[in-house]
Amino acid sequence: MKYLISIILTFSLVACDRAGDNPNDQSLQGKVTKQGIYRLVRSGGMVNNPKTSTGKAISKPVVQWVKTTDRIPLIKGVRMYLQYRMWYFPDLPAYVDLRRVVKHPAMTLPDGTVSTGSDFMIKRKVSSNQVMGYTGYGLDEDYELVEGNWVIELWYQDKKLIEQTFTTYWPDKEEIASLNQVLQLGNKVMGQVNAGNKSKNSNRWPSVLVGKKDSAVPAGVTDVQKSLEKPMIIAP
Numbered sequence: 669m670k671y672l673i674s675i676i677l678t679f680s681l682v683a684c685d686r687a688g689d690n691p692n693d694q695s696l697q698g699k700v701t702k703q704g705i706y707r708l709v710r711s712g713g714m715v716n717n718p719k720t721s722t723g724k725a726i727s728k729p730v731v732q733w734v735k736t737t738d739r740i741p742l743i744k745g746v747r748m749y750l751q752y753r754m755w756y757f758p759d760l761p762a763y764v765d766l767r768r769v770v771k772h773p774a775m776t777l778p779d780g781t782v783s784t785g786s787d788f789m790i791k792r793k794v795s796s797n798q799v800m801g802y803t804g805y806g807l808d809e810d811y812e813l814v815e816g817n818w819v820i821e822l823w824y825q826d827k828k829l830i831e832q833t834f835t836t837y838w839p840d841k842e843e844i845a846s847l848n849q850v851l852q853l854g855n856k857v858m859g860q861v862n863a864g865n866k867s868k869n870s871n872r873w874p875s876v877l878v879g880k881k882d883s884a885v886p887a888g889v890t891d892v893q894k895s896l897e898k899p900m901i902i903a904p
Contacts, residue, residue, distance in 0.1 A: 694756050698822065698829025703750040704736040706804065707851050721770075721783035726806065734850055738832070741839035742813040745851040749804030750820060750832045757797055757824070766790050767823040770805060773816035773836075803830075 709730045716723060731747055740748045757764060771785040792799050803820060807813060815836050822830035839847070 696754070696756050696758065696824065696827065696829070698752060698754040700830060700832050701751045701753055702733075702736060703738055703832055703834070704748075705734040705740060705847075706731045706747040706749045707734050707853065708745065708747060708806065709853075719786065719788045721786040722777055722809075722812075726808070729806075734847075738834050740807075740818070740834045740836045741843055741847060742807065742815060742836050743839060743844055743847055743851070744807055744810070744813070746847070747804055747806045748818065748834045748836075749802055750830075751800075751802050752822065752830045753798060753800045754822070754824065754829050755798035757794055757799075760797055761794050763791050763793055764799065764824060766792055766799075767821075768803065769819075769821040769823070771819040771821075772805075773814040773818070775811050775814045777811060 708726075709732050714724055714726055731749070733749075740746060766789065767787070768790050769785065769787045772783075774782050774784050776782055792801065803822065805818065805820070813836075815838060818834045818836060820830070820832050820834075821828055
């Protein structure tokens, strides 16, 4: 099921990047600090969300990093994510309204309509005059398995601060078998649930899990093993 997701981090994940910033440059800027494949550990179920181009979303997902890459295999259960940072907002606001855009190859939905992406506004908290978070897309339905370039953008007012391109491709049997071992450690998606009447429910974005969570990693899955060494849960 398609969903576009984003969280605000409760502490700095990219403190090491700040050492490389030019202290004399106080302009508004953005940076992708990490991008790649993530897996879903658990969620609260699928809900209706008119903001997405498929009209569906996954409630309160918890995800875990698997591999840093911009090439995404077309396998159900894969999540393509990016970690981002924006800093030096003018006027030191407490919150900012961001425009989030996703563009993807044409997919035909069950009702026969064709979707090529989504475009809507989100509100994010500013801490120490910066915003840090994750955003991404999950491949959960057969009709979402479309090959080509997927572009994710974040804008502040008329300035595009974040842009990341992922390229999806059809993997071979060996890659499918290897990655499925990782995906099956989690991906505990519940069935359809009622989102409730409050619109804020649609903005309950995920937690991100970085660390071991009651599961052993299959032998040979080295990228995931690296991410499981130090348990840590990053909550929205």
